[in-house]
Amino acid sequence: MLKPEVSSKLRAIVGDRYFREDREALVAHSYDGTPMLQSLPDGVIYPSSTEEVSAVMKVLQEFRVPVVSRGSGSNLCGGTVPVQGGVVMVMHRMNRIVEVDEENLTATVQPGIITADFIQHIENLGLFYPPDPSSMKISTIGGNIAECSGGLRGLKYGTTKDYVIGLEAVLANGSVIRTGGKLMKDVAGYDLTKLLVGSEGTLAIITEATLKLIPPPKTKKTMLAMYRDLYGAARTVSRIIESKIIPATLEFMDNPTIRVVDDYARLGLPRDMEAILLIEQDGDPESVERDIARIQDICRLEQADRVEVAESREEAERLLTARRSAFTALARLRPTTILEDATVPRSRIADMVLRINEIAQKYNVTIATFGHAGDGNLHPTATTDARDAEEIHRVEEAFAEIFEASIELGGTITGEHGVGLVKAPYLEWKVGEPGIEVMRGIKAAFDPHNLLNPGKMFAKSSKKRVVLQHG
């Protein structure tokens, strides 16, 4: 519970309606998109301006109250669960598109705007903002920035980080910083813009962002390639890149995913295939035609059993449905779905999928794998039951070993979901003890009293590394 003095100060800043301590509000903000995590905050606040955010932070810093800023809470790393209580700051009221500058190809937005709404607005103007996380229909741009969200177009177009060129943010002490601007180049001091992207609400509260827009591709083509041999699919991925083609999308589904998706969406997918690749290329018509023709050749060369190129937008949609339904289809199987995002160099995808399968077998858990093959970002997804503590323990052990395998293959513990609460015990595996030390130092420089999303990114203690038994 907050001290009455704190509550009344907060209420004075935003008005009665926008500061809540009722049970309903607290419960509604006690969890996020991550399964099995919940913790009640002491209050929920909905600021409407940078000035209000700044005033709120001054009060919270004075009384040493933790704060978790959030958008829709669709993250998958427990990034917005208020594990140390305090105040949840919901950014939904700050949801304006402040400006679209067509001369400079930039958009300036408040953090609370829904990603898909922003993208729609931009596309209506004939422009393009590539980051397209799967959660885009509910996620906010602020949340995307906090987590450095990726998506299906990451391979060719990069992730959120590549499009954020300026930020306004409120520090723990309430002061406001402005980084970057409508500038394609700015080397005035350390790059605070890129540092804040992906900082998961632990360094500052983002109150405005300037985003780079690009011209949209003129056309797009979609195809599927199906393989009886996992390595054939993986080699196809490498060969495409080696042929100096960077597709817009290059997605992967393994056999368990194919079966589940087919049960769910009844697409008539061949259930005996070991892997399906979904490939899209966009750009000028001649280039797209040429690339798609060359990619088909590569697929066949690598023994694809079937290659389908969509001849119409409707057919493309049908092919895309296979990949898009992966998560939903898997989520229907059992009560709890845990979606991970171990990432490896793209040349190691086949090795990684095989290791995931070995590990799943070893721990007797069900894991299906799909994801962004082109950038090595896989989503091994466990279907399980949170009520079965013993099984959940096995799932957790399996994931620990999967993270270990991805590090061993030159990869990372998280490619696009973030560290949050879930990956904190594993962060040291990737960045080492000196890396953690430096990051803790950065955290302290921004937030000396550890009030901004405390308990995230840094674990009390790192998990011990598993000794892998395989081969």
Added chain:
Amino acid sequence: MLKPEVSSKLRAIVGDRYFREDREALVAHSYDGTPMLQSLPDGVIYPSSTEEVSAVMKVLQEFRVPVVSRGSGSNLCGGTVPVQGGVVMVMHRMNRIVEVDEENLTATVQPGIITADFIQHIENLGLFYPPDPSSMKISTIGGNIAECSGGLRGLKYGTTKDYVIGLEAVLANGSVIRTGGKLMKDVAGYDLTKLLVGSEGTLAIITEATLKLIPPPKTKKTMLAMYRDLYGAARTVSRIIESKIIPATLEFMDNPTIRVVDDYARLGLPRDMEAILLIEQDGDPESVERDIARIQDICRLEQADRVEVAESREEAERLLTARRSAFTALARLRPTTILEDATVPRSRIADMVLRINEIAQKYNVTIATFGHAGDGNLHPTATTDARDAEEIHRVEEAFAEIFEASIELGGTITGEHGVGLVKAPYLEWKVGEPGIEVMRGIKAAFDPHNLLNPGKMFAKSSKKRVVLQHG
């Protein structure tokens, strides 16, 4: 002078040949590419491995000796002048290409490799590394990373930051961190990779870098457009981008630059033009043809007096010579050339050039302006004489006012040269007092004893802002 104990410890690490305290070595490393700055170090060390760098840092930290790491010292911000003495660490011996991974499209290199040598090697393999700073024939990749170098291709392809995806670096205390990897996506903790790029040797010593490569464009076309009206040229820049064309290169020269270049290179440039744009587009042949045709239309619409499209590689080279000789031609005029890099949103280029001209007139100094119009990164260049203290004072006042103008137009004090010594007094104008505070905190987290390139980025006191008189 270093304590004999320090010298002998350093000598023991790298061998007699690679630690020098003789006057010749000290003088040779007392300055860099920036005019009018010089300061003697106490020693010069040439490590050959990460282990040696780590061992050296342990000694320097124990004895609290400052260290300036450098490549060729071609920077223009005084970034590698050892203003507080200590040891200059020259990275030239660590110049290997460790690996080019064609499956993952990455290269792993040591910092001391010459940029042009690296690019040549990559291009021979049929791959592409876009950052092309003008100094590339002498600069090192490590130096490019420290300064986040740009170049002529920045508009379409971005700068060094966009291609560094992994780093190995030695901290002030000698411990080694590894960030990122051969990974297109990695959100494990704060983005130390992007933070170290552009950190000017103040946070860590970079000992290895993993760089992203991309497929090269299939073809390229080059054109010049000449204008009697500065605004026509500036509007052309905006119109091209608004037409959803991002050229590979979009460079600008003003009238004083045109005259000097023509005197120097005898290209028969029309000396009465107010501006010349050099435009290049690359990509697939059909797309390039289409873009160049559309760009010509735009140039004519905006009253270009003359438009020339190169029909051959030789003709393209001739057109490129005009822009490439700008600095050399200007440098011949008078003993001292000061090249700046004020940067504004690209829609404000014409305003900025006019302001520069007003300011030059006000202070009675000679400033010619050329630069990267497409990304708003201008190079106002003063030709002066370092021996004339009174004139130099006027030049400095003029530049202070130019920086002020660029901030006022939504720009920054440096687009690609870095802060170093030269811009340190102005940094607060861009990032504000809270921004400086945060940056100082980051610096202290990495380097608590302030040994890594001390005296750079942060000034003892910020310069007072000029009150602008114009209009």
